[in-house]
Amino acid sequence: MCGIVAYIGQREAYPVVLKGLKRLEYRGYDSAGVALVNAGKLKVYKKKGKVAEMEEFATGKDLQSHIAIAHTRWATHGEPSDRNAHPQLSGDGKLAMVHNGIIENYMQLKQELLNKGHQFSSDTDTEVLIHFIQEIKQSNECSTEEAVRIALKRVVGAYVIVIIDEDNQAP
């Protein structure tokens, strides 16, 4: 079963979510990842394998942030791999999402997005949903929150999602 941790506040976010992921390891998972925003730039670090492998990969990189989302994945759509690990990014790279569950109608949504020119870099149902949200945000010129509300009306499945938005600054 996957795990999700998120933090926003005055503390350094990365150590908080890393500790959270380690506490969730007992649930079982195949990969781990984190997304954070520093100086208006979204950063994603993710790796197949243990949280410690993701931690090693991220060491020395830009980890400063007061906002972060993190995930341990239990694959349902797409093999365990770096590229299928969460967070998954929107097409414009401004939204990152972690997701627990399954988007049952992801193939139909993916086809619609492919027809609109979207390109995907993973095999996950998760990436389809975050592309779909960004597509709605762009075409409706609405907020991320409103795009999520509209998108979820079309989504069939069972899911928990957490999204980080590059344009939303932490306190």
Ligand code: GLU
């Ligand atoms: N269905 C998603 C995937 O395969 C989420 C799996 C999970 O809940 O960890 O990436």
